[in-house]
Amino acid sequence: MTRTARAGGAGARSQTITEVRDRTAPPLGVGESAVRPDAPLKVLGRFAFASDLYLDGMLWGATVRSPHPRARILSIDVSEALKIRGVATVLTAADVPGENLYGIKKADQPVLADREVRYAGEAVAVAAADHPETARRAVEAVRVEYEVLTPLTDPEQALAGGGGPIHPGGNVARRVRIRHGDVGSVRPQAEVVVEGEYRSGVQDPAFLGPEAGLAVPDGSGGVDLYVASQWIHDDRRQIAAGLGLDPSMVRLTLSGVGGAFGGREDLSVHIHACMLALRMGRPVKMSYNREESFFGHVHRHPSRSRIELGAKRTGELVYTKVRLILDGGAYTSTSQIVIANACYFAAGAYRVDNVEIDGYAVYTNNPPRGAMRGFGAVQACYAIESAMDRLAGALGMDPVELRIVNAIEEGSILPTGQAVDGPAPVRELLEHLRDLPLPPDEPDGSGGPGRAPDLRRLPGGVGNTTRGENVVRGVGYALGMKAIGFSGGVDDYSTARVSLSIVGGAPLVEVYSAAAECGQGIVAVQAQIPRTELGVDTVVVRPADTLIGDAGSSAASRQTWMTGGAVQAACGRVRTELLERAAVRLGRPPEDLALAGGAVCERVSGEPAVTLAELLGGETVEAVFEYHHRPTEPIDDVNGQGDAHIAFAYAAHRAVVDVDTDLGLVRVVELAAAQDVGKAMNPQAVEGQIEGGTAQGLGLALLEEVQIVDGHVRNPSFTDYLIPTILDTPPMNIEIFEFPHPDSPYGLNGVGEPPTLSSTPAIVNALRDATGLELPGVPVRSADLVSRAGSNGADQAPRGRRT
Amino acid sequence: MEYLRPRTWSDAVALKTEDPSVVPINGGTDLMVEINFARRRPPALLDLSRLDEMKGWEKRNGSVELGAGVTYTRIIEELSTELPALAIASRTVGSPQIRNRGTVGGNLATASPAGDAHPPLLAAGASVRAESMRGARDIPIGEFFTGPKQNALEPDELIRSVVIPAARGPRQFSKVGTRNAMVIAVVSFALSLDLEERRVGTGIGSAGPTPIEAVEAQAYLEQELEAGGNWDHRRRPAPEVGERFAEMAASAASPIDDVRGAASYRTHALRIMAGRTLGWAWDEVVERGGEGRRQCW
Incomplete structure (x- = not known):
């Protein structure tokens, strides 16, 4: 039932390289670590990302952005910009051909700001020129006159109704209210009560490939857009509206995507590049640099959560009360869904019969926030897992034991009233982590007497800040839970076409879908499925575009389930057709036949009966399938009740940290992860997802924060927005559990998001264990870990074991 | 933008004199970032990266003359004994790729208060050898940094090399960053003890408008070590001496709050x-x- 995939970071990586080099290895089917076709190119630096797009004669687009978080636009003068040699055009709101509002869930964001700007960095005008530097100079030459207004940047003030409305409907994007049981009447039964407030900062998806696209006018009023995206069909819907075109006149092809993590669900260059291309009748490329990228996509919502937990002395939870507020920034993006998702899981993966959850997403004049890996559940998990450790402390109970006592199981009722269906192996995950041996102490990082210290094994790393002085160790645990797939009544589906033909005498399967490969490995999975289903080794996955039906977003950890399901079902139809043809030819019932090794075989003996080449000749067998997951319903507005989800996924982490309590520097010694994935479709890719999600959670715990002061981003660069390097990322002891899910293709479950949830609170709980500090907010800064900055940290009494 | 690639050092000096607005580039690890983000648009670049005259180092009279074009990687590999603090500092610079390109000459030309090479150079009492058509001069490192990202070079001068006394006692460098590698200093400190001359040197980075020498702390420690006979007997100074020195070194700084950290921290x-x-x-x-x-030593 379990799969052990132990991988020290370095070990896993060398294994990857070995597999890539072994070109004689057979192509692999479902459940095997098939090499991703994009992997060698990416490793060698030869993969073409969207920023590499090029056409002769193309123009370069650039964007004028507001320097003010809130202002009225009094005038825009483009005349000086147009005088620059090489500048083709400058467009403003008046030039938007269609609806000057777009949005993934609610069209409230202007394509180009009209009369008002609501955040610093908002697009006001776009220019096209024959060279990127000329386009940048044109942008600088555009004169925008603003009447600067006082920005509303405090979400509590926004919720209280202060600061003036940013949108006509007021500043609350959504309120979610969940009532389950009766907190008021059971409160006296709680023998121990803890309260706490927890905050999380603004995380950037920090994908390595900044936003880019190339728009090519088709000469008949339509446009082709090559772009990095997570969901090209929804992009098309929004672009067509902005351009005032029928969607059939807008065709998208997915270009090379350099990471997404939610940040490519909203539009960036899309409409701008198309507008410029249609206006000039020439191809237009837009490609943000790193600084602009920080303003070109949404960030993770910063959160403030207040949690009250009531429990019996046994640890059994009596009630959970949560109030949480997300700052959605200037436009809606996916804020209403993010706050719902945060509320669904605000009580954690625990059985508790009495729950009150109140969640708010508000508008402010901060940059827009939207989807990011974990989608609200990250903030909720950080808060509840922090509160659980606080409760364990108050009870004098082991934090793992407390979690096990309250762990949900199959059949447990969630705060939304939904019964947990499908496996819920929470206890198994926690017990596994609890029983893992701890890494050995490394008191001074030295390899032995007389050897120089290995600074990489000490907090502060090569900065040479300690040789073990006042370094204490801590251990922390956390558990995360999240829904997989689109929830709340959305008819979620994906479309795939599978065709089988004979090319050069051998069978070839072509798979076609619009599923966006963002780096997660969906292309490889789409090739693995036909190998298993049709017994054909050679599978080509066509580039994703909008000429086929919608695949939905590469989001919500859903794409392998949904598009995998569509490919599997389309393969099933192709197989049925092939076996029926073979049955006629062979005079056997189709039930006696199977596909393997490029042939139709006897099901029982496996003996080939007829090759696919003989069976098909020049014909092609093809099937299209639209895969829908089971229906869900939205939660109600009054008590937040409803069967909103198709499935839940779980992950847990144990973190071991060393803290230099004088300087507040941290080394994460080990991050052990345990996750149920249902079925590891491609174990190596699953490990990659767990490693990456865990590292992203580490970033939120210790490093990553878009710092915003009065609506202005202070650190829009990878010099000052820091993501973990390999020296910050510890070995990961990963245990992959495979409890088959009853409703999904192959029993798989979503994989991408859960590891991002529990990694952050596990690390912070370990820091709390080491230092005894409360540490309410993430990312934890060095100064937060120095108990009394400015005094001598040596006389504090940490709770952690001194090394 | 003009791009000039002199074949010899003297050609480079002549070009800089001819047009002082040309901006020298060596590893490009600072300058190219500025150019890529359109923060600077120099009229012309003077590419010094192929000049062999700048790529060497030699030890003479107890000092290392380090060519301005020697990379951090080479300092780590070749000069850990002579210049231990600079080698430790070099190891903290950027990523391997940056260390393969970046140079101490470039660090000095940028003159950022956070430049990793600066505290060890201050602590060691280095001097910067600048050259123009008017001639060469040595600028004591203590006079080199004149403001945030400003230095004492004249518009027609180029940095030829840095002259750094080789270690005659222990030298240390320590840097706090918000990440364990590849990070700009939140604050850094270098210390040099010269057992022969009985001198203490210090350098502070990222805690003021320029890199700073903690002059009073140095004088205090020299005096205490003398009075306590610590130099003579190679004996560890009393803990309270170390504490007082540390306090004085810290009070020499004038840090600010910024995205990397708070002044108090x-x-x-x-x-x-x-x-x-x-x-x-x-x-x-x-x-x-x-x-x-x-x-x-």
Whole structure:
């Protein structure tokens, strides 16, 4: 039932390289670590990302952005910009051909700001020129006159109704209210009560490939857009509206995507590049640099959560009360869904019969926030897992034991009233982590007497800040839970076409879908499925575009389930057709036949009966399938009740940290992860997802924060927005559990998001264990870990074991 | 933008004199970032990266003359004995790719208060050899940094090399960053003990408008070490001397709050680093105390 995939970071990586080099290895089917076709190119630096797009004669687009978080636009003068040699055009709101509002869930964001700007960095005008530097100079030459207004940047003030409305409907994007049981009447039964407030900062998806696209006018009023995206069909819907075109006149092809993590669900260059291309009748490329990228996509919502937990002395939870507020920034993006998702899981993966959850997403004049890996559940998990450790402390109970006592199981009722269906192996995950041996102490990082210290094994790393002085160790645990797939009544589906033909005498399967490969490995999975289903080794996955039906977003950890399901079902139809043809030819019932090794075989003996080449000749067998997951319903507005989800996924982490309590520097010694994935479709890719999600959670715990002061981003660069390097990322002891899910293709479950949830609170709980500090907010800064900055940290009494 | 690639050092000097607005580039690890983000649009670049005259180092009269074009990687590999603090600092610079390109000459030309090479150069009492058609001169490192990202070079001058006294005693460098590698200093500190001249040198980074020498702390420690006979007997100074030195070193800084850290944290960290580096330096003195004094370093 379990799969052990132990991988020290370095070990896993060398294994990857070995597999890539072994070109004689057979192509692999479902459940095997098939090499991703994009992997060698990416490793060698030869993969073409969207920023590499090029056409002769193309123009370069650039964007004028507001320097003010809130202002009225009094005038825009483009005349000086147009005088620059090489500048083709400058467009403003008046030039938007269609609806000057777009949005993934609610069209409230202007394509180009009209009369008002609501955040610093908002697009006001776009220019096209024959060279990127000329386009940048044109942008600088555009004169925008603003009447600067006082920005509303405090979400509590926004919720209280202060600061003036940013949108006509007021500043609350959504309120979610969940009532389950009766907190008021059971409160006296709680023998121990803890309260706490927890905050999380603004995380950037920090994908390595900044936003880019190339728009090519088709000469008949339509446009082709090559772009990095997570969901090209929804992009098309929004672009067509902005351009005032029928969607059939807008065709998208997915270009090379350099990471997404939610940040490519909203539009960036899309409409701008198309507008410029249609206006000039020439191809237009837009490609943000790193600084602009920080303003070109949404960030993770910063959160403030207040949690009250009531429990019996046994640890059994009596009630959970949560109030949480997300700052959605200037436009809606996916804020209403993010706050719902945060509320669904605000009580954690625990059985508790009495729950009150109140969640708010508000508008402010901060940059827009939207989807990011974990989608609200990250903030909720950080808060509840922090509160659980606080409760364990108050009870004098082991934090793992407390979690096990309250762990949900199959059949447990969630705060939304939904019964947990499908496996819920929470206890198994926690017990596994609890029983893992701890890494050995490394008191001074030295390899032995007389050897120089290995600074990489000490907090502060090569900065040479300690040789073990006042370094204490801590251990922390956390558990995360999240829904997989689109929830709340959305008819979620994906479309795939599978065709089988004979090319050069051998069978070839072509798979076609619009599923966006963002780096997660969906292309490889789409090739693995036909190998298993049709017994054909050679599978080509066509580039994703909008000429086929919608695949939905590469989001919500859903794409392998949904598009995998569509490919599997389309393969099933192709197989049925092939076996029926073979049955006629062979005079056997189709039930006696199977596909393997490029042939139709006897099901029982496996003996080939007829090759696919003989069976098909020049014909092609093809099937299209639209895969829908089971229906869900939205939660109600009054008590937040409803069967909103198709499935839940779980992950847990144990973190071991060393803290230099004088300087507040941290080394994460080990991050052990345990996750149920249902079925590891491609174990190596699953490990990659767990490693990456865990590292992203580490970033939120210790490093990553878009710092915003009065609506202005202070650190829009990878010099000052820091993501973990390999020296910050510890070995990961990963245990992959495979409890088959009853409703999904192959029993798989979503994989991408859960590891991002529990990694952050596990690390912070370990820091709390080491230092005894409360540490309410993430990312934890060095100064937060120095108990009394400015005094001598040596006389504090940490709770952690001194090394 | 013009791009000039002189074949010889003297051609480079002539070009800089001819048009002082040309901006020299070597590794490009600072300048190209500025250009890529359109923060600077120099009229012309003067590419010094192929000039062999700048790529060497030699030891003479107890000092290392380090060519301005020597990369951090080479400093780590070749100069860990002569210039141990600069080697430690070099190891903290950027990523391997940056260390393969970046140079101390470039660090000095940028003159950022956070430049990793600066504190060790201050602590060692280095001097910057600048050259123009008017001639060459040595600028003491203490006079080189004149403001945030400003230095004492005249518009027609280029940095030819840095002259750094080789270690005659322990040297340490310590840097706090918000990440364990590839990070700009939140605050950094360098210490040099010259056992022959009985001098203490310090350098502070990222805690003021320029890199700073903690002059009073140095004088205090020199005096205490003399009075306590610590130089003579290679004996560790009393803990309170170390604490006082650390406090004085920290008070020499004038840090600000910024995205990398708060002023109060910087001052606090500086005190810890000054205390720790002094302890490590004396560890070395004590460990090597049995060796003949002259052969020590």
